[in-house]
Amino acid sequence: MSDSQIPFDKFTRNSPVVFFTGAGISAESGLATFRDPHGHWSKYDPMKLASADGFRQDPELVLEWYAARRKQAAAAKPNAGHRAITKFQKLFPNSAVITQNVDGLHARAGNDPVWELHGNIHRQKCFSCGSAADSGRDVSLRMNYCDCGGLLRPDVVWFGESLPLEVLNHAFDATSRCEIFFSIGTSTQIYPAAQLPYEAQNRGAFVIEINPETTPFSSQADLSLRAKSGIALSKMYEEFHAALL
């Protein structure tokens, strides 16, 4: 990584910045990814565990699987990548996190705001009427019901479902306004989220990709680093800090 690759003189502390993250940053906290060769979907059928049809057919199986994943997410800790974003957000107060992860690690690291495109595994909503479940409800109980009688399900986006519109609007708004866009640990293959780095670049943002693997976006990024976020973001924070403070 060379400092000269980033046009620091184009930016100020008022520059709007977006941190867009995917499963890679959670993997650095020890959480399994989905589409990788060793990820969840190499072992489990996503149509049984992460679709409305699957839930209708066997809600107990789905809830049991999510209870186990919730436990893993709760046991995981935010890593150096999440913490670097917290520091970056102090340097750039006009910044936002857009994530495809449902584990809540960004918020636990103090990142704010965090737009969760695929929901949050620690929340539940009604399968029938869609109402958010009372956050005080004991989610350790597998079968819970809404006041309307509907079964509660995890508040995550399943296969075949649309992303929450309000969150998506915030994400596209922040992306279209930003001057620096970080694409971190995301394969940029799942739409519409995968559109965000392209959208940022089309609007003139400087787009920095951080991913141990090459992605379809890598050749187009203004700067593409083959690295884990915990290492690359921490180092880059020091560079931005030195250049802007």
Ligand SMILES: [Zn+2]
């Ligand atoms: Zn309901």
